[in-house]
Amino acid sequence: MSELRGVGIGLGVAHGPVVRMTEALPAPESTPSTLGADAERERVREAVSVVARELTERGEAAGGSAQEVLEAQAMIAEDPTLQDEVDARIDAGSTAEWAVHDAFAGFRATLEAVGGYLGERAADLDDIAQRVLARLRGVDAPGVPDPGHPFVLVARDLAPADTALLNLDQVLALITVDGGPTSHTAILAREKGIVAVVGVADGFTLTNGETVIVDASAGVVTTDPTDDDTQRAAERAAARRSADTAPKSPGVLADGTPIALLANLGKPSDAPDAVERGAEGVGLFRTEFLFLSSSQAPTVAQQREAYRELLEAFPGKKVVVRVLDAGADKPLAFLNDAHEENPALGLRGLRALRASEDILREQLTALAEADAATAADLWVMAPMVATVEETVYFTALAREYGLKTAGVMVEVPASALLADRVLAHADFASIGTNDLTQYTMAADRMLGSVAGFQNPWHPAVLRLVREVGSAGASLGKPVGICGEAAADPLLAVVLVGLGATSLSMAPSALSDVRQTISRYTLEQARSLAEIALAADDAAGARDAVAEAAAALPPQKKETTS
Template sequence: MPEQDAPPGDARAEYEGVGVGTAAVAGPVARMGEAPPEPPDVPAAGAAGTADTADSADSADIADATAIADIADDERAKAFAALAAVAADLRSRGAAAGGDTADVLEAQAMMAEDPTLEEGIAARTAAGKTAGRAIHETFAEYREVLAGLGDYMAGRVADLDDIGARAVAAATGVPMPGLPQSTEPYVLVASDLAPADTALLDRHLVLALVTAEGGPTSHTAILARAMGIPAVVGAAGVLALTDGTPVLVDAADGTVVAHPTDDELGAAVARSVAASAAAAVSGPGRTADGLPVKLLANIGGAADVPAALAAGAEGVGLFRTEFLYLDSDRPPAFEAQVQAYREVFEAFPEGARVVVRTLDAGADKPLPFVPLGEEPNPALGVRGLRAFRAFDGRNEPVLRTQLLAIREAAGTVAAEVWVMAPMVDEAPEAEWFCRLAAACDLDVAGGRVGVMVETPSSALTAGAILAGPSGFASIGTNDLTQYTMAADRMLGALGPLQDPWHPAVLKLIGAAGAAGEAAGKPVGVCGEAAADPLLACVLVGLGVRSLSMAPSALGEVRAALAGRTLDACVAMAARASGAATAREARRAAAGG
């Protein structure tokens, strides 16, 4: 994104984006470090393996073919070592951060180890390229391939750019791109943040995050929320801000103000302090007039459970299981699955709900043991539950084994284990899943087998879906928003369209909520929308009765619900749904 001219002197400027969190903080800007310069094409004179070679390995002055081969071998080894170092660094950062961050960085490390990249690098170093140049050109080529594979894979381009920049820096010996070196607190401003950088943020120094790109479900937004750092993402024009510029970042309103007035600072800080105090409220979720709203946590495995329990989660609304599968060329063994599931189930007390999402394969999570064939647009292809119904059920045994492992792990635990299928579009799909779950001895009759609502079709036909054997529905607002708005949730340029506050999305959620009320079956939300305290109240007004989110958001959501009656939530939902845009919907909800 091209930068705009910086505001002159102490000129006031205001930028709008999507807020993450509710805090308002002020501080000086610090800009993200730049990517390394484009590396040279050929080894310099005196490169390893030669004494006084000419500038090019192709030069006619180099007569010794063995020396040329040695140079190529050295450059290839240097490039491979750089990729290995980047992968190891990503895994180390992930292990230190844990939770969602560890999952994201593991996926990045696997990208750095892709054999296709190594093949391209080897070919280029054999042709005389330097290690840095071979990495640069190979990543550029692979970038074009990813960008043409449909929305989900194109959304990984930013991750690939970050890995490539780090690998070039490692191979050429220049400083890594990334966080500014500062001993004083600052507001970090960047085009976007790579997961590897977000993992290293020092919460004592980084007051807030501001990015020009990204949306509410981008990696930056998800990880910022998980870490409890206020952020404004997708704020066009913020790259005009220079180091040291004082700014006020208001996550609740999604604004960034350069050179704020004293009155603005005082009001924002007072509101932020009040919100923090309110978030200390504990106990089960409920509205001011006593309507129970279960507050649950989104987790990826046992490592995430302590934070959920410490934050007062009443259970788990989304247990993502695909990370058991992503780093292998074969599905995990039955006993390994049982152990992983049981570790989570046993951590919760009697009556606590733990909702397991079955394997969400396909799109941005291709698995070698769940073959899906070639797809021009994987985001709109065979993913989620479709992966196990298609191709005459050839992949169905993978899902059946998972369901049997969940049943085995749930056999002796006190928690209530629920199971849901991703990407269900219509009633026949839901019925197929419930039949398979029943065959695996899961409690379909007791209402513990359900579906995810992630597409407009499932929201609009939720009545038919819940009239069948499905016992509940959980709305994945991240995917529902991207499919409703036809805007890839990982594509920063479309950030403004990825907002779950959009009235079209709210109306679809309302349709699913009404269907749940009519069928007497619970409807919840497990997408990022649930972590927005104001939007959480709107969701309850739309018929949602459980909210699942990053543990760090539970306190603020609990406080927001406790301060409003159900009637107030319904009124907020009506105002928001009747607005014309996402920003107008938020303001309409807050204004009543």
């Protein structure tokens, strides 16, 4: 028996036989075309069109974050610039296969160098290119195997198109060699409730057919387990399933301290699942879905109906809506599509909205009208706020439209360090740990080459969270967490210890986080937070907290009166 270590996603455990992901198609040879340029171009157009349609259909079937990712992939497949690159190679005499392979590789390198949102899309190009090549060759695209029995999937990483539509009746667990806690694979695995350990460096030592135990709570893959080991894993999995189906109670610590557990949602249609899983409201509703698929801004009426549908799903409960978070990193023709050298540091979020204030005013109008027609407790917040002046601007504008609770997202160190002054004007703060980690560590969260730095356990990030939590406590203002960090059950305890009063996450993570925080008192959470802050790096913080948490005596859960 041996153990391979990585980063676990959630608390799940599973065991079963390994099946390795099928290998990528081999690169085509650079041989002259015998068909002629016109025929080769037509072959590419047909293949790209089919691939784009399949990606869109997969996205519609998957819904949620997966749909956003897959629709973006479909757009990349049909990108005119990429098409021109393919055509240039065909005009030079290349076959369709070689032109696609070479153009996609060159485009990938270009996007990777740009970084930001476009840097993330670079990783998707390999999957798109493979699908187009498979279509050109008349073979099945590489993807998730189907051995005809339940299995543990081992892959270098999964393309979003594959992760989105994993057959959960067959895939018992997922092990990837690459990726981190905020990778697309991790986010989609968490959203779908897949038992997963990512970033397992020695994952390719696993062979087809061998039995492994995948323990996400420990971030460990156990090879050659004993019968007793597998029996214990099965009992743990059964207990977890039982807990998932138990009546959902509000989030509360062992000493009775309430911690609201909220859902991150991308569309109104995602609300029923969140309600079923016990979400106490919505901590982050992303409004981008209304804008990113449009060539022009949606009307006030269109927006109002979408917001009304969302709010009606949560009568009497808090629903936090983030105004449009777009700009140079996610260009919109009607907002800002100007090229920027470093989009992650450019005109995005509230900065972009201020440059096109009519779009912000229309959004606030629609939100106010939906609020007046429903019984939810609507809160609104602005993304990418960096200064006190921006806070004053947004909260004043929101109140001008009669929106009674207006806050800001803390995603950059500047607003975290000035949290006391920001919260003097805002009604609440919501910490976006994905971006806060990116800007604290100077590591693009969409760039695989620096993924190791993108870890919210880093003490530097946690210090900034503490700044915001302390400011909120002293001013009596709520401080929520709405980044991926809130879905990490042990890190959620630390975040509460740093001052978070609510945690918002993918609905599938609610059960694990609810169970975990109920085992600790507020005093213990604060003690674990201090241990994390005293570490030198992210791995050291996580390991030290895990060790200290395991040594704490079990707590008898109290109830609030």
